[in-house]
Amino acid sequence: MEDKELLRVMQQNPEHGISLVMKQYAALCYYIVKQKLSDFSQEEVEECVSDVFLAFYHQYTAIDLERGSIKGFLSVLSRRKAIDRWRRLAGKETLPLQEAITTSDSLEQQEERKILLDAVLALGDPDAKIVILKYYFGYPTKKIAEIFGLKENTVDQKVRRSLAKVKAILEGGDCHEV
């Protein structure tokens, strides 16, 4: 179902709507959360995903389909919720979710994001997409291999090399193909 339709159902009957949104996007959120909470129990992962959709239920009216999508909105929400839970579980200082999501980046943070994106984009296609699918969206190697028509070990190799390149750039060193 298209985003516009989903939002319309959310508006007309939010509980029906959230059920449809979950049917469509629960797996996407699940893998994002699981990637971040891989050291914790399945129960924590599921609880976190349900928190993602509870937050979506409260915030879906903020989605602007002209500039974004439910998929993008949920992706960021999932990552932020997972970070929040990870911090709590790992005994780190916890930032309130809203603060984490809405606080405007400082110039320094904006610059860091740009550096990261530039480093990832420098990998070229499809390596850039593969590395983000792996490390942001938490896609299993098998799924990535299916999407790009590659062998699983090829995907693993690309991920390893891409990560090394990105890290080298971020750590301020030159990058050489190995």
Add this chain to the structure above:
Amino acid sequence: MKYDWEEMLDRLEEKDLIEFLPETLPEMDEVTRKRIEKRTLQKIREERNRFSRKQIVAVLICLVAVLGIAGREPIQAAFERLFYYLPGAGMYVDEEGNTLYEAEIINGEFTENDIHVRLKNVYAENHTVNMEVEMTGDLLELTQEAYEPDSKDKYEQLEEMYAVTIEYDGKQDKLTHGNKGALVEDKDNTYVITRYRRDYQRYVKNAEQTYVLHIAGFENALSFRLTANTGKEQPENIGASQTKNGITVTAGAEVTEEGIWFEYYVLSEEILAETDQTHRFIAISLPYEYFQWNDVPEAELYQWRYVMNRNGEMLYPKGLYFHDNLENGKRILYEGTAEDFPLTFYQAAFTGVGEERGTIEIPVPETSEELAKTIDFPYGTVTLEQIQTKPGNENGIKELEIIYRIQPKEGKRKMYGVFMQVQEAVQKEANELTIFPEEDGTYHFPAKISAETKEITLELYDPYYWIVDDYTLVIEAPNETK
């Protein structure tokens, strides 16, 4: 400078991800997905019910009947209700002979400084004047601190900027709002409040007079006059109407420059989850016989209420915010013109809520025990089949699960759900309607009790049932613009 790759990924924003969003979505196992979905819906309902459940419990605690059902006739038709139609309030049911006042709007809206101000839902009951003021436009640019959802700053700022005063009886007073709401939009990384609505109630000695609302910062004002509404309306007079099983659905529409303002009302002597304020956010209204949302074809799912034009095309609401909740119904702005008439309004089966409740005492087994106990409700029978327990954890908490079935009875009303609560439960507020049956048709109701508990008292209340007929109304022509 060194950067942490993981932390930097954490900071990515939606706009950064646009070109990386996967077209192919992953799959996950259905059991896990359904478990997460169920948990999410529980959380949503817990939030919504936190307040209303307390009210229900406070009232119903007096009605507890041990080991039996404190029943009532399925439909109470012993008293005649008075249906009034009040512009701004919609179809109003007055059960106690109150004096109602309708508003003649003198100046209901204006636009000034690119801000549109609209007066809505104005009426009075006895000495209480009800009204709503809605403002749209770039109302307030927010600082980051004020943007936080629980920040008081934004409402304080809005109130300071757009304070409302009411003028009547030769005097002028500042109004204090009841419910309020604001919509924040992200405009090029600047958060702006673009919609602000406030409900007001004002006690007046003599409601029947003229009122003027002044909003700070505006030269224009809103105004209306209230007059007693003495005429009893028949629902049929509002527009197309259909009565089935004691429930009347009526709908009308008017055409304005904005589009088609469509309004519908549901009048019933039963408690309907759809229209009853207490239950509106508790019950799930589903098309009859569809017990699991996943089994509902999408087309059916969101066609449980819709409006079609003369060509059989679905009309779409004009934006997310053109909805007014009215007494017993709703007013919605659709995209369309007079050319779209006649309109067809479809409403699928309603959910009715019974007031019966009963309790039953069950010994707590070590692991599991067959129950085979039945509790009869007017529209269905609940059979408790089994109770299962898990050993207590280190905190002395034991989990139990009651497995039961609901067998609806023959007739136009068919029970499909019931609330349950274990009186000894350690987290009573988390107990909920278990609306999702398993594939074998059983329902599983979980509860946590102290490991020391030897016997539980299970309470069943608020049975839910479908009223199986649907409604199709044809609205031949638009009403005159009110």
